[in-house]
Amino acid sequence: DQQVKQNSPSLSVQEGRISILNCDYTNSMFDYFLWYKKYPAEGPTFLISISSIKDKNEDGRFTVFLNKSAKHLSLHIVPSQPGDSAVYFCAAQEGYGGSQGNLIFGKGTKLSVKP
Amino acid sequence: EPEVTQTPSHQVTQMGQEVILRCVPISNHLYFYWYRQILGQKVEFLVSFYNNEISEKSEIFDDQFSVERPDGSNFTLKIRSTKLEDSAMYFCASSDGISNQPQHFGDGTRLSIL
Numbered sequence: 001d002q003q004v005k006q007n008s009p010s011l012s013v014q015e016g017r018i019s020i021l022n023c024d025y026t027n028s029m030f031d032y033f034l035w036y037k038k039y040p041a042e043g044p045t046f047l048i049s050i051s052s053i054k055d056k057n058e059d060g061r062f063t064v065f066l067n068k069s070a071k072h073l074s075l076h077i078v079p080s081q082p083g084d085s086a087v088y089f090c091a092a093q094e095g096y097g098g099s100q101g102n103l104i105f106g107k108g109t110k111l112s113v114k115p
Numbered sequence: 116e117p118e119v120t121q122t123p124s125h126q127v128t129q130m131g132q133e134v135i136l137r138c139v140p141i142s143n144h145l146y147f148y149w150y151r152q153i154l155g156q157k158v159e160f161l162v163s164f165y166n167n168e169i170s171e172k173s174e175i176f177d178d179q180f181s182v183e184r185p186d187g188s189n190f191t192l193k194i195r196s197t198k199l200e201d202s203a204m205y206f207c208a209s210s211d212g213i214s215n216q217p218q219h220f221g222d223g224t225r226l227s228i229l
Contacts, residue, residue, distance in 0.1 A: 089158065102148065107156075
């Protein structure tokens with residue numbers, strides 16, 4: 001059961017360039033999508049989210065794009081910095097009405113930003 | 116910035132023993148969760164808790180597991196009669212329940228069953 005899929009286990013990018021992390025989902029009931037960043041020996045840290053009524057949300061260097069018809073979202077990091085090196089998890093949740101639903105996670109993409 | 120804290124960071128237990136994993140959620144949050152991540156696998160939802168009762172649980176959360184909010188600050192996950200396959204990272208999370216506000220995670224407890 002892979003309702004949320006991150007097909008690239010790893011991504012390597014040069015410092016200053018754009019990082020694009022991709023995520024696909026199958027459940028059309030998902031209404032809220034999140035990206036978490038995880039460093040070793042730490043818990044997932046919330047990065048940015050988007051609700052299904054939007055197609056783009058931006059926060060500083062981070063932008064999330066949602067294509068509902070394709071059931072696809074992506075996280076863009078511009079410019080990438082070495083401190084961005086971490087595992088990035090895509091997560092999805094049913095129900096727009098609140099944040100109390102359980103999150104369904106992808107397997108993660110390990111981003112390495114090289115100086 | 117307020118954070119979710121979990122103790123212990125690492126727990127080693129003999130198979131068949133009971134373990135209690137502890138969490139202190141963010142103080143004004145109302146919803147509490149447990150997730151786990153077996154090595155090399157996805158983060159998986161176990162249970163959510165609101166208003167002193169379980170609001171949702173996954174198939175993983177069977178009779179071996181229980182949760183409790185014993186006082187105004189702690190949220191615990193108890194695993195009775197642990198099995199080798201319970202070895203995993205266990206993450207606690209909390210949220211305020213407001214629309215489009217994220218769940219915030221603790222740093223996890225690494226549970227090793229011998």
